[in-house]
Amino acid sequence: MQQIILAAGKGTRLNLPVTNKCLASVSGKTLIDYNLELSGEIKADEILIVVGHNKETLMDSIGSSYNGIPIKYVEQVPQLGIAHGIMKAAPYIHDSFLMCLSDEILVEGRLDSFVNFFNEKKADCVCGIVKDAIENISKAYTVKYDETGLITDIIEKPSQVFNGYKGTGYCLMRSGMLKILPELQRNPQRGEYEMGDWIRLAIQRNMNCYAFEIGSADFNINDISELKKAEKYINKEV
Numbered sequence: 001m002q003q004i005i006l007a008a009g010k011g012t013r014l015n016l017p018v019t020n021k022c023l024a025s026v027s028g029k030t031l032i033d034y035n036l037e038l039s040g041e042i043k044a045d046e047i048l049i050v051v052g053h054n055k056e057t058l059m060d061s062i063g064s065s066y067n068g069i070p071i072k073y074v075e076q077v078p079q080l081g082i083a084h085g086i087m088k089a090a091p092y093i094h095d096s097f098l099m100c101l102s103d104e105i106l107v108e109g110r111l112d113s114f115v116n117f118f119n120e121k122k123a124d125c126v127c128g129i130v131k132d133a134i135e136n137i138s139k140a141y142t143v144k145y146d147e148t149g150l151i152t153d154i155i156e157k158p159s160q161v162f163n164g165y166k167g168t169g170y171c172l173m174r175s176g177m178l179k180i181l182p183e184l185q186r187n188p189q190r191g192e193y194e195m196g197d198w199i200r201l202a203i204q205r206n207m208n209c210y211a212f213e214i215g216s217a218d219f220n221i222n223d224i225s226e227l228k229k230a231e232k233y234i235n236k237e238v
Contacts, residue, residue, distance in 0.1 A: 001115075002095050003044040005035050006085045006169075007102035008052025008076040020058050022102035026227055027234045032058075035100045036066050041111035042098050044069055049102075050085040052076045081192030082169070083184055090178045101169030101220070105230055108216040109170075117149075117212050118172040124207040125177055125199060127151065128170035128214030134161055140220065141167035141196045149210040151203060156187070156196030165211070168218045169195070180205055 007022045022032040032049075039047055047066060051058055051073050065071055076088045086099065096118075106128070118126045127143060142161040144153040154167070180201055187194045202209050219230035 001042050001044055002093060002097040003039045003042060003047045003100065004050065004086065004089055004093070004097050005032065005047065005100045005102050006050045006076075006082060007032060007058060008050050008055075008079045008085060009103060010053045020054050021221065023058065023061060024103075024221060024227060026105060026221070027231050030061075031105065031221060032062065032102045034105045035102055036062075038098065038100065038106070038109070038111060039066060039069050041109070042115055044098070045095075047071045048074055048089050048092055048097075050074050050076045050089055052079050080186070081190070082195040083181065083193035083198040086178070086198075087181050087193065090181060093175055093178060096172065096174050099169065099171045099173060103221045104169050105219045105221065105234075106168070106170060106215045107218065107233060110214055114170075114172065114212055114214050117210070121149070121208065121210055123172070123210045124174050125202060125209040126172045126212050127154075127199065127209065128168045128172075128218075129165040129211045130168060130213065130215055130218045131164055132166035132218070134164075137161045137164075137166040143167050143211045145211045149212060151199070151209045151211055154196050154199050154203070154209075156194050165213070166218065167196075167211075168214060169220070170214055170218075171195075177202060177207070180207075 023030050047069055074089045076085045141156045142158045143151050144162040145151045184198055199209050221227050
């Protein structure tokens with residue numbers, strides 16, 4: 001299995017000395033460190049990191065391997081959304097993979113169970129979800145799913161949510177998900193290639209996409225207030 005980490009964003013709202021938000025520190029570790037740590041849990045044999053803004057600083061910081069797992073870098077210029085980042089990485093993806101967003105922190109993750117569910121269901125895609133407030137779900141995506149976890153609908157940045165679960169950037173996918181990427185169109189509202197639109201397209205093509213509760217909490221870090229919330233939760237101050 002490969003791990004794909006999307007790390008091309010700037011993070012200007014975090015007031016960093018260098019504007020790679022995945023290098024922001026939360027409770028003594030950088031955001032990208034939290035995600036690199038997951039590579040061992042999924043037994044990754046390769047890590048692909050999608051870079052863009054200030055790529056040299058990021059590549060120098062991380063290096064060519066992590067705990068013996070080789071790292072390959074792929075450039076995403078311009079940055080046109082999550083699915084666009086995967087489009088850039090697609091030529092180097094040869095296996096099932098865990099997609100991660102480098103500005104996201106998963107707390108008390110259930111990666112072993114996540115991978116087992118993915119394999120047992122013979123899923124094309126499994127989206128990690130967590131319980132969260134409607135305010136946070138509306139900034140991410142909401143999924144409607146049946147009693148088996150099979151997703152029947154997905155909406156990115158919804159005005160109304162289906163339930164109390166937030167969709168995260170942690171998704172397990174078969175390489176077959178890449179075959180439909182050339183069909184994906186830019187989202188008309190945001191002008192980007194959205195992950196939610198990609199998964200909806202997969203559902204329309206009768207691919208099996210599931211939801212799985214992946215951890216106790218998930219934080220997407222876009223500004224200082226979100227960083228502080230994550231630190232308080234991780235440090236058990238809330």
